[in-house]
Amino acid sequence: MTSPHTDSPVTDVIFDFCGVLFDWNTRACLTGHFPDDVVDAICADDDPHGFFRYEDRMDAGEDFADIYPDVVREQGEDIARIFRYYIEHYGDALPRMLPGMEQLLRDLKAHGYGVWGLTNWSHETIHIAFDKYPVLNDLLDGTVVSGIEKMHKPNADIYELALSRFGLTASRCVFFDDTAKNVVGANEVGIHGRLFENALGAREALAALGVRL
Structure with missing residues (x-):
């Protein structure tokens, strides 16, 4: 597409x-359903039960049914049942869109910018995001999902796939992610990667690149 503003690349x-786009809150899904000390451990950065590791495998394209036996063997039946509950009630871990993000996407579209999604997410649960927040169907021009493609940020191939599929030029794109290594991955393929903190910060980062909303 032609740049909406001549002073912005x-x-x-x-x-x-x-x-x-979303608040991702594992605790919101589990609290009140399982013992507090177990929930605290699962939600800790050094989670001994490996929920993030198993979910990361799903995000990379593995099926829950193939991963679950490993959870049982490595963590025991009790923890495995909690992991199953978490995946089956995944929508509860997405309590809200983050403040200001829907409006930011609307403003970008209103000013003629392309708006896209690129997420590490399981092919089995990605529908939950769109079911719970159907506005995404209107606001996103397209989305690349790691679990569907069996590619995974921060590897270059998934960024390159998104650029190719959407018909984009890397140097004309900005990518927001809350994980530093994924921002680095975007930068390495020539996209303007920016670490996300909040909607206001994203607007400021876009303004610094000449985006006027």
């Missing part, structure tokens, strides 16, 4: 999902 903005 940016034509398109790509967004991660969890931690950027």
Whole structure:
């Protein structure tokens, strides 16, 4: 597409999902259903039960049914049942869109910018995001999902796939992610990667690149 503003090289903005468009909150899904000390451990950065590791495998394209026996063997039946509950009630871990993000996407579209999604997410649960927040169907021009493609940020191939599929030029794109290594991955393929903190910060980062909203 033609740049909406001649003083900006940016034509398109790509967004991660969890931690950027949505609040991703494992605790919100589990609290009240399982013992507090177990929930605290699962939600800790050094989770001994490996929920993030197993979910990361799903995000990379593995099926829950293939991963679950490993959870049982490595963590025991009790923890495995909690992991199953978590995946089956995944919508509860997405309590809200983050403040200001729906309006940012609307403003970008209103000013002629392309708006896209690029997320590490399981092919088995990605529908939950769109079911719970159907506005995404209107606001995103397209989304690349790691679990569907069996590619995974921060590897270059998934960024290159998004550029190719959407018909984008890397140097004209901005990508927001809340994980530093994924921002680095975007930068390495020539996209303007920016670490996301909040909607206001994203607007400021876009303005610094000449995007006027």
